Amino acid sequence: MARNIAKHLAAKLLAEAGVAINGNKPWDFMVKNDNVFDRVLARGSLGLGEAYMDGWWDAEKLDEFFYKVISAGLENKIGKNLKTVFRIAAAGIFNLQSRKRAFRVGKEHYDLGNDIYQNMLGRRLVYTCGYWKNAKNLDEAQDAKLDLVCKKLKLRPGMKILDIGCGWGSFAKFAAENYGVSVVGITVSKEQAELGRKLCGGLPVEIRLQDYRDLNGQFDRIVSLGMFEHVGRKNFGDYFKIANECLEDGGLLLLHTIGGNISTASVDPWMGKYIFPNGMIPSAKQIGRAIEGLFIMEDWHNFGSDYDKTLMAWFENFYSNWGKLKDKYGERFFRMWKYYLLSCAGAFRARDLQLWQIVLSKKGLPGGYESIR
DSSP: OHHHHHHHHHHHHHHHTTOOBTOSSTTSBEESOTTHHHHHHHHHHHHHHHHHHTTSEEOSSHHHHHHHHHHTTGGGGSOOOHHHHHHHHHHHHSOTTOGGGTTHHIIIIITSOHHHHHTTSOTTOOOSOOOOSSOSSHHHHHHHHHHHHHHHTTOOTTOEEEEETOTTTHHHHHHHHHHOOEEEEEESOHHHHHHHHHHTTTSSEEEEEOOGGGOOSOEEEEEEESOGGGTOGGGHHHHHHHHHHHEEEEEEEEEEEEEESSOOSSOOHHHHHHTSTTOOOOBHHHHHHHHTTTOEEEEEEEOTHHHHHHHHHHHHHHHHTGGGTHHHHHHHHHHHHHHHHHHHHHHHHTTSEEEEEEEEESSOOTTOOOOOO
16 A cells, blocks of 8 residues: 555655656656655655666656756655665764865775776876867867867966866876966875876876865966865855965966756755765855855856766766676666666756856956956
8 A cells, every 4th residue: 555655655755857757758757666655755866766776767868857856856856765864964963075085986986997997098197177169079068178278278388286186087188288387286186196197297287196175386277177066065165265365466377167057054854975975066156165264256157067978978988988897797787877877867968957167267367358258
């Protein structure tokens, strides 16, 4: 009886999004285990993701399923369970992104294995949104994004750049080769640091295994691509204070971050458990409060729809190269990673998530800043 009630409720909710249970559309919810409905209604998004990983349900086009579900706002119509409520409360009370926890995401996500990222991200190993304005493929989109960042920062030969969250050194290598600058990059991932140093060999690039709270020195420019999502609401103020101290008075800071439409204190429970531990998507309001008195906002550029294309390209690479990885990582990892990439693509397609590039100065540029697109 309880199972029938749960299934009936799920069918009613999904219908609001144009999704059928066991229907014939590629985005329909195909049931493999009838217990899936109780699991999802009891555990919300965490139960939905874990049930998918366990093979309890499927959808031919998972990205379209999420696009429809998120566009219809169904996640707001399913009650939060006690565990989810506790996670949200804990994020508000405790500093989940403290100095002691800083390297956890490096170990659990970025240190998974460079082979995953080498088979997914494209030739430059750029793990952030590409810029698809005039691009025909992923590599062109990533080159265009890196060049866009350099132009927005008005890089000139001889400048000293700080890259907070440098990954495998993709921006550092591009900027050093094409704009004649020197770069200090920091990451909390041992695997990223080791490979990044090899990839940037012979260039004026230094990659450190370091938390941003241990930064010092002065730089002409600061760039941070896809790292701010790991900082956490309680640390936004400290992050920008440190950046302010490290930036020369006439310098620029470019922040490239995923953004949320509303202010929150926690990440999606499934994403926090399996993909980005202790992550948090900032809102415009939260960023605005954190930069007040420290920086002047010169430019705010939203190209969030480009992340949909980037994620779909990453998935195509991951899927086509899975044969090289499957013996090492296994089927459950494949379903987890597929769920991660395609659910995020659906969220960006639904405009539930944004991608912002924000250019900040300490005292305002004389004569103003010319926005570059």
